Amino acid sequence: MERLKINYKNIYYPPGGILMWIIIFLELITFGMALVAFVYYGSENSTVFHQSRLELNTTFGAVNTVFLLTSGFFMANAVHLFKEKEVLKSSVYFKLAILGGFLFLALKSVEYYHKIENGITLDTNMFYTFYWLLTGFHVIHVIIGMVILAWTNYGMIKKKSVTAIEDVEGCAAFWHMCDLIWLLLFPTLYLSFYYMKKSLLSVYIILLFLTLVSAVISSASFLSKTIVLLLMGLAAAKFILVAFHFMELKKAHIFWKTTLIVTLFLIMSIMILLK
Secondary structure, eight states, X not given: OOOOOOOTTSTTOOTTOHHHHHHHHXXXXXXXXXXXXXXXXXXXXXXXXXXXXXXXXXXXXXXXXXXXXXXXXXXXXXXXXXXXXXXXXXXXXXXXXXXXXXXXXXXXXXXXXXXXXXXXXXTSOHHHHHHHHHHHHHHHHHHHHHHHHHHHHHHHHSTTOOOOHHHHHHHHHHHHHHHHHHHXXXXXXXXXXXXXXXXXXXXXXXXXXXXXXXXXXXXXXXXXXXXXXXXXXXXXXXXXXXXXXXXXXXXXXXXXXXXXXXXXXXXXXXXXXXX
């Protein structure tokens, strides 16, 4: 049986279609801005946010993460089987993906019930304002995604089906977007990400940025001596940031600071000379 051929390298056709990916990026930006605001307010009210976070059921959040990831796995298989023109097998995986969505909503409903029973609402504090809005909007996306999956599945198994691979990929992309959003929400809301000193968070972000810059530079086809020196300099900067901030060497006696810097300088110098 001949496979469907689609040129995914075409900039105008990412898997799922360009319109769907525009929607996905808009959704991710929207949720991302909300999460940035959440972290900002969390850093300003760290005690309240931390105590509120402890009231969340981390186990529920972790299990729901498993439900969505498993559902996404089934959906990916459904797309693969549809491309192979195994429509009935694909339909089975569609149903399993929808089941994963139902399990997620069921557990989330239990979590919501416990919150409401304990009198925790939007007005409880700023943490729960973000909690209800962010998880509520995500739940709406999951419900919409399940409707899209069910409708697409119905369309592809009926007689004289006109469902195309683009339709299946499009609904799969939307469903995977629900996974992506939850993978951002879960650690930010349920874990202690925001219960950090601003300085440590800033250092962490700088380290991520320097690592990204190093990766981009090192991907160059030709590594000149200047590029090597730059990479070594970035590595030294990350070394010092970790030592001084994460290991709190900045609080130590000047002897230890100087010794570490001199040791680092000697190691780097020898490595550069041997290049």
